[in-house]
Amino acid sequence: MIVWFKDKVDLGFDNPVLARRVLPMILTLFFAIFISNQFMLLPFLSVTADHELIFRIPTTHFSFTLALGLMVVLTSHLIAISISPRRHFAHFIKLELLFKIRSIGDLLNWFLESFLGLLEIIDEVAKVISISARLFGNIFAGELMGIVVVGISVYTSFIVPTPLYVLGIFVGAIQAVVFCLMSVQYISRLANSTASTHH
Amino acid sequence: MTPEVMKLIAAAACMAIGSIGPALGEGSIATKGIEGIGRNPEAADKIFTNMIVSMAVIESIAIFCLVVSLIILFAA
Numbered sequence: 001m002i003v004w005f006k007d008k009v010d011l012g013f014d015n016p017v018l019a020r021r022v023l024p025m026i027l028t029l030f031f032a033i034f035i036s037n038q039f040m041l042l043p044f045l046s047v048t049a050d051h052e053l054i055f056r057i058p059t060t061h062f063s064f065t066l067a068l069g070l071m072v073v074l075t076s077h078l079i080a081i082s083i084s085p086r087r088h089f090a091h092f093i094k095l096e097l098l099f100k101i102r103s104i105g106d107l108l109n110w111f112l113e114s115f116l117g118l119l120e121i122i123d124e125v126a127k128v129i130s131i132s133a134r135l136f137g138n139i140f141a142g143e144l145m146g147i148v149v150v151g152i153s154v155y156t157s158f159i160v161p162t163p164l165y166v167l168g169i170f171v172g173a174i175q176a177v178v179f180c181l182m183s184v185q186y187i188s189r190l191a192n193s194t195a196s197t198h199h
Numbered sequence: 200m201t202p203e204v205m206k207l208i209a210a211a212a213c214m215a216i217g218s219i220g221p222a223l224g225e226g227s228i229a230t231k232g233i234e235g236i237g238r239n240p241e242a243a244d245k246i247f248t249n250m251i252v253s254m255a256v257i258e259s260i261a262i263f264c265l266v267v268s269l270i271i272l273f274a275a
Contacts, residue, residue, distance in 0.1 A: 130259065137262030138255075140269075178255040 002027060008181065012188035015195060018079070022187055025075065029068065030180045033059065037139055037172030040146075041165070059139040062132070069132035072183040073124060080190040088194050092117045131182050138175045142168040210268035217264030224257045 005027055013019035036058040039045070045055050058064045080088040090096060094113045101107055146164050150157045232250035236243045 130263075133266055134255075134259035134262055137259070137266045141262065141265050174251055174255050178252055181252060182256075 005030065005180065009184055009188075012184045014188075014192050018191060019188075022079075022184070026180050026184055029072070029183060030176055033068070033135065033179055034173060034176040036064075037176060038169065040139075040143060040168055040172070057139060057143060059135055060143055062136050065132035065136040066128070068135070068179070069128045072131065072186060073128050076183075076187040076190045077124075079187060080194040083191060083194045088190070091193065092120050127186060131179065131186075135175050135179050138171055139168075142171055206271055210271045213264050213268040213271065217267075218261045221257050221261040224260075225254050228254055228257065 006023060009019045009023050009026060010016065013022070039057045042055075045053070045057065048054065077088070094110065094117050097106075097110050097113055101110060142164070146161050146168070149161050149164060228250060232246055235246045239246075
């Protein structure tokens with residue numbers, strides 16, 4: 001598993017030193033998410049007091065996944081800034097092109113480029129939401145499906161939910177892997193495009 | 200039509216319409232992946248992991264629909 005992740009991280013980054021530095025964070029994220037997804041196998045999760053769950057799966061609370069997503073995207077920005085702040089901000093705000101305007105066509109081109117920069121800024125916000133809502137939604141949907149099937153009738157509350165729980169284990173492992181692969185992609189894309197010299 | 204009924208219809212329609220596209224996408228991913236495995240069985244492991252990962256990414260669109268319909272049902 002660790003070697004597989006190491007291959008993926010090495011494949012993503014152009015700079016092997018940076019890949020070696022990012023790998024521990026990715027593995028930590030993977031093990032934290034994987035283990036907290038498997039908490040659904042514990043038996044005492046549905047204990048309630050005053051209609052509030054005492055124990056719950058960490059990833060079925062949106063704050064947890066949102067915090068992880070924010071951390072990943074902030075890390076990608078910090079790494080890109082530490083490589084070259086000027087080139088990093090030039091992805092979003094195209095001030096350099098403003099000084100190269102020589103004709104009307106250049107002006108129109110600049111408007112298009114700055115619009116694309118605006119889209120990039122929106123994309124950064126969308127990254128946080130998509131990476132965290134994916135993890136939250138998958139695990140929460142698995143848990144909710146189990147609860148609904150148990151609640152249908154007496155006959156469906158013992159043997160019938162078992163396949164759903166097997167599916168839940170599988171989805172928990174897959175989503176942990178997907179979260180880590182997406183974060184590798186986010187971090188490596190910003191770092192590679194900032195470090196590339198043809199800009 | 201009361202607002203409650205409207206809410207239920209909106210949540211159901213969100214889930215029903217929103218899961219059409221991901222279903223088609225996952226179907227095409229599975230078709231291509233299994234075709235690839237049939238053509239080149241040595242690469243089965245690689246193709247299978249990539250297939251599962253891309254399926255999970257596509258499935259997130261359906262999950263967004265689920266989150267939106269849950270928000271409609273419980274939060275709003």
